[in-house]
Amino acid sequence: MNRKEFIKKSLALGIGLPFVNLILQSCDDEGIDFPVFETDFIGKVLIIGAGAAGLSAGYLLSRMGVDFEIVEASSNLGGRMKRVESFADFPIDLGAEWIHESPSVLADIINNPQVEANLDFIVYNPQEVKTYNDGNLSDLNISSSFYSEYKFESTTWFGFFEDFIIPEVRDRIVFDSPITQIDYSNDVIEATAADESTFIADKVLVTVPVNILQAELINFTPNLPTAKTNAINSISMGDGLKVFIEFSEKFYPDLVLFGNILDAIVGDSNKLYYDAAFRKTSNRNILGLFSVQDEASTYTDLGSDEEIISFVLNELDEIFDGQASKHYVKHIIQNWTGEPYIRGSYSDSFDGDADTIMNTIKEPIDGKVFFAGEALSLENQSTVHGACESAYQMIETMLNT
Amino acid sequence: MNIKVALLLTFSLFVTKLVGQDNNDSTKNYSIHVGLYAPYVVQSGLRVGLSIPIKNWMSETKRQETRIHFLDITPRFGYFVESDVQRNYFLDATFEYRWLESDRKIHPKIGIGLGYMLSRQNTSGTLDLSSGDIEFDTRSLNFFVPTINIGFERNRKKFIGYYFSVFYGRKFTGQEVNSDFIGAEFGATFNMARK
Numbered sequence: 001m002n003r004k005e006f007i008k009k010s011l012a013l014g015i016g017l018p019f020v021n022l023i024l025q026s027c028d029d030e031g032i033d034f035p036v037f038e039t040d041f042i043g044k045v046l047i048i049g050a051g052a053a054g055l056s057a058g059y060l061l062s063r064m065g066v067d068f069e070i071v072e073a074s075s076n077l078g079g080r081m082k083r084v085e086s087f088a089d090f091p092i093d094l095g096a097e098w099i100h101e102s103p104s105v106l107a108d109i110i111n112n113p114q115v116e117a118n119l120d121f122i123v124y125n126p127q128e129v130k131t132y133n134d135g136n137l138s139d140l141n142i143s144s145s146f147y148s149e150y151k152f153e154s155t156t157w158f159g160f161f162e163d164f165i166i167p168e169v170r171d172r173i174v175f176d177s178p179i180t181q182i183d184y185s186n187d188v189i190e191a192t193a194a195d196e197s198t199f200i201a202d203k204v205l206v207t208v209p210v211n212i213l214q215a216e217l218i219n220f221t222p223n224l225p226t227a228k229t230n231a232i233n234s235i236s237m238g239d240g241l242k243v244f245i246e247f248s249e250k251f252y253p254d255l256v257l258f259g260n261i262l263d264a265i266v267g268d269s270n271k272l273y274y275d276a277a278f279r280k281t282s283n284r285n286i287l288g289l290f291s292v293q294d295e296a297s298t299y300t301d302l303g304s305d306e307e308i309i310s311f312v313l314n315e316l317d318e319i320f321d322g323q324a325s326k327h328y329v330k331h332i333i334q335n336w337t338g339e340p341y342i343r344g345s346y347s348d349s350f351d352g353d354a355d356t357i358m359n360t361i362k363e364p365i366d367g368k369v370f371f372a373g374e375a376l377s378l379e380n381q382s383t384v385h386g387a388c389e390s391a392y393q394m395i396e397t398m399l400n401t
Numbered sequence: 402m403n404i405k406v407a408l409l410l411t412f413s414l415f416v417t418k419l420v421g422q423d424n425n426d427s428t429k430n431y432s433i434h435v436g437l438y439a440p441y442v443v444q445s446g447l448r449v450g451l452s453i454p455i456k457n458w459m460s461e462t463k464r465q466e467t468r469i470h471f472l473d474i475t476p477r478f479g480y481f482v483e484s485d486v487q488r489n490y491f492l493d494a495t496f497e498y499r500w501l502e503s504d505r506k507i508h509p510k511i512g513i514g515l516g517y518m519l520s521r522q523n524t525s526g527t528l529d530l531s532s533g534d535i536e537f538d539t540r541s542l543n544f545f546v547p548t549i550n551i552g553f554e555r556n557r558k559k560f561i562g563y564y565f566s567v568f569y570g571r572k573f574t575g576q577e578v579n580s581d582f583i584g585a586e587f588g589a590t591f592n593m594a595r596k
Binding site: 031102103104106107108110112113114115116117118119120121122123125127128139141142144145146148153164279 | 440441442443444483485486522523524525526527528529530531532533534535537577578579580581582583
C-alpha cells in the first residue's frame with residue numbers, strides 16, 4: 001500500500017488519529033533507486049517504446065556503456081509526456097503534469113552528481129477548492145491543508161526529459177516503427193515493424209502501454225506464457241483526456257472536484273477542473289480539465305474535438321452560470337484515447353492482487369524478454385517516476401540475468 | 402499579529418476572571434497538557450498547555466450519585482507541520498467544561514477555543530539536480546481560529562493522566578480563502594495540586 005492509498009483508506013475508516021502520522025512516515029516519499037551495479041553483458045538491447053520507461057531504460061544503458069536501440073511507433077518521443085509551448089505564456093503538459101512525490105525524485109531519475117543545474121518547481125496545494133454535486137458548488141478549502149503535490153514552474157515533464165534524459169539516447173531512437181512481431185524463439189531476438197523492417201537484439205524490453213499489449217498489437221513468437229497474458233489482461237487502463245481553455249477572466253477557483261464532499265476527499269479524483277496557471281508566472285487565465293478512466297469516456301466517446309469542447313463549455317456554463325461561454329478565448333484538446341499507440345490514460349486498477357500481477361508480468365521470459373512501464377511500479381504506479389523506476393529495475397534484472 | 406495575540410490573552414484573562422469570581426473550592430489542580438497534535442490527519446506536531454481550574458461544583462444525579470463539574474481555561478502553544486509544505490505555530494486558549502461521577506476514572510469534556518495561527522507555507526522551490534537538495538520559498542499566513550472540542554480525560558487525582566480530544570473549527574484570514582480546521586489530539590497530563 002502506498003502513501004496515497006494509506007491516507008485514502010485511513011480517511012475512509014475515520015482513523016484520523018495522531019498516531020496515523022507516525023505510521024505514515026513508514027510509507028512516506030522515499031524517491032526511487034537508481035541502480036548502481038556492474039555487468040559483464042555484451043550484446044544489444046532493444047527497447048520498444050520511447051515513453052518515460054523506454055527513454056529512462058536507454059539512459060541507464062547509455063550510462064553503463066551497453067549497446068541499445070529504441071524503437072518508437074509514432075513520430076514523437078515522450079509517450080504520455082507531451083508539451084505545448086505556444087498555447088499560453090508558460091509551457092503546458094498535455095500529458096503527465098504533476099510530480100507526485102518530493103521533487104528530489106527528479107534528481108534520483110537522472111542520478112548525475114556532475115550535472116550543474118537547478119530546477120524550479122511549485123508546491124501544488126490549491127487553496128480555493130470546490131466540489132460540484134447535484135447542481136451545487138460547495139467549498140472544500142479544507143483540502144488545501146492535507147492535499148499537496150508539486151509541478152514544474154517553468155518547464156514540463158517532457159522538458160525535463162528533453163534536457164536531461166533525451167540527449168543521452170536521441171541518436172539511438174528509430175521513429176515511425178510500430179513493432180508488430182517479436183520473435184524470441186532463437187538466441188537472437190528479431191522484432192518486426194509494420195513496414196517489415198527488422199531489429200535484431202539479444203534482449204528486448206517492452207515498455208508500451210498495457211492497452212497496446214491487451215489489444216495484441218504486438219504478437220510474440222512463441223506466444224507469451226498464459227499466466228503472463230492473464231496478468232496483462234487483468235490491469236485496467238481506461239480512457240484519458242486533457243483540455244486546456246483560455247478565458248478572458250478568471251471566474252473559477254483553483255480546483256473543482258466532483259461528487260459529494262466525502263467522495264471528493266476520498267474518491268479517485270478521475271475528473272477535475274483546475275487552474276493550470278496556479279502559482280505559475282503567467283498573465284493568462286488557463287483552466288485545465290483532467291479526466292481519466294470511466295469519467296473520461298464521457299468526453300472521448302463524443303468523437304470529434306468540436307463536440308468535446310462544446311460539451312465541456314456547456315458543463316462549465318452549468319457550473320459557473322454561463323461564464324465559460326462568455327469569457328471563452330481558445331482551447332486545446334489532448335485525447336489520449338485517440339492516440340493510436342497509447343489508447344488511454346494510465347493503469348488504474350487490478351483484477352486481483354496487484355503485487356502478484358505485477359510480478360507475473362515482470363518475470364523475464366527465457367532471460368530475453370522483459371516488460372517495464374508505469375503499470376509495473378508497485379509503489380509508484382501510474383506516475384512518470386514510477387515508469388522510470390520500473391525501467392531501472394528491469395534493466396538491472398536484465399543485465400544480471 | 403500582535404493585536405491578535407493580545408486579543409487572545411485578553412480573552413483568556415477575561416474568562417478566567419469572570420468565571421472564577423465565585424470559586425469556592427480548594428481541591429483544584431493545575432494540569433500541564435502535553436499532546437500529540439494531528440490536524441487534518443496528515444499534519445502532526447506537539448501541543449503544550451496549562452489547564453487552569455476556574456470553577457468546580459458538585460451535584461447529585463437522578464441515581465443519587467455525586468457528580469463533580471469543572472470549568473477550566475487552557476492556554477496552549479502548538480507546533481505542527483506537513484513535511485515540505487507548511488509549518489504552523491498555534492497559540493490558543495480553550496474554555497472547557499468537564500464532569501465526572503466520583504467513582505469514575507474517565508470523564509468527558511467539551512470546550513470552545515479561540516486561537517491565532519501563524520502558518521509558514523512553502524509555495525515554490527528550487528531543486529539542485531546534482532544533490533537533490535531543495536530550497537523552498539515560503540509565505541506567511543495569519544489565521545484567527547475559533548474551535549469546538551470534545552473528548553475525554555483521565556481523572557486528575559493522580560500525577561500523570563491522559564486525554565484525547567477531537568476538534569473542529571474554522572481558519573479565518575484576510576490573505577487567503579477561509580477553511581475548516583479539524584483534527585485530533587492525544588496526550589499526557591501532569592497534575593499538580595494548587596494550594
